Amino acid sequence: MSTAKxxxxxxxxxxxxxxxxxxxQLNAARxxxxxxxxxxxxxxxxxxHSLGPLLVQASTLPVYATIARKPAHLLGQKLEQLRSLxxxxxxxxxxxxxxxxxxxxxxxxxxxxxxMAHATLEVxxxxxxxxLYLFRLAKLCKASVEHSSIVLxxxxxxxxxxxxxxxxxxxxxxxxxxxxxxxxxxxxLPRGGAAHPSQPA
Numbered sequence: 001m002s003t004a005k006x007x008x009x010x011x012x013x014x015x016x017x018x019x020x021x022x023x024x025q026l027n028a029a030r031x032x033x034x035x036x037x038x039x040x041x042x043x044x045x046x047x048x049h050s051l052g053p054l055l056v057q058a059s060t061l062p063v064y065a066t067i068a069r070k071p072a073h074l075l076g077q078k079l080e081q082l083r084s085l086x087x088x089x090x091x092x093x094x095x096x097x098x099x100x101x102x103x104x105x106x107x108x109x110x111x112x113x114x115x116m117a118h119a120t121l122e123v124x125x126x127x128x129x130x131x132l133y134l135f136r137l138a139k140l141c142k143a144s145v146e147h148s149s150i151v152l153x154x155x156x157x158x159x160x161x162x163x164x165x166x167x168x169x170x171x172x173x174x175x176x177x178x179x180x181x182x183x184x185x186x187x188x189l190p191r192g193g194a195a196h197p198s199q200p201a
Contacts, residue, residue: 025131029123029154033133036157037116043168044113047106048075050175054092055081057182063090076110079103082175095178102171109164115150124151133157 055078058068067085072078083103086096119135126132132151139146152160 026123029131029133030121032154033121033123033135033157036133036152036161037121037135039161040109040113040116040164043164044075044106046168046172047175048078050172050179051078051082054085054175054179054182057179058085058092061090064088064092079106091182092178095181096174099171099174102167102174105163105167106171109160112150112160115148119150130154 055068055072058064059071064085067088068081072081082096082099085092086099115137116135119137122134122136124132124134130153132153135150135152137148137150139148
């Protein structure tokens with residue numbers, strides 16, 4: 001006669017209510033969509049943060065007076081000033097030699113950045129039940145309202161975020177390095193070359 005104790009039946013695995021609850025999935029996807037939007041806007045904000053000091057310093061040199069003397073308010077205008085600084089002959093030409101390619105990448109995403117800053121977010125599912133981020137924008141026109149939308153899947157958002165992250169990291173490093181080298185470069189200018197455009201040299 002066997003004296004082995006009978007095995008206790010395994011307790012059933014707890015049900016994964018989160019994976020089965022559509023509302024939980026929608027809420028999670030909505031958080032992801034907002035996180036994507038926030039990260040995208042933050043990428044551009046980081047560029048603007050690094051670009052400001054460089055433009056201010058450039059405005060103090062007569063060689064850049066026609067480019068950076070007038071402060072720009074919109075990021076697109078600041079990037080155009082940066083592009084012009086990189087192309088102009090002056091102490092910033094070498095430090096900014098590699099920024100053009102990164103500016104072009106940012107330019108491709110400027111429209112979606114503007115859209116995301118003003119759009120609402122909804123989460124929808126396609127026929128394959130994939131969660132999609134639906135951004136809607138209502139633009140006030142003369143005597144009418146124009147509606148437009150952008151739909152992104154999780155993979156699309158991840159791809160955009162990754163490309164922008166790499167680009168912004170490279171560009172901000174270039175801008176910070178150019179800003180640090182500015183003082184040394186400016187000190188090698190002829191006497192009076194570092195005077196502010198509004199002051200006599």
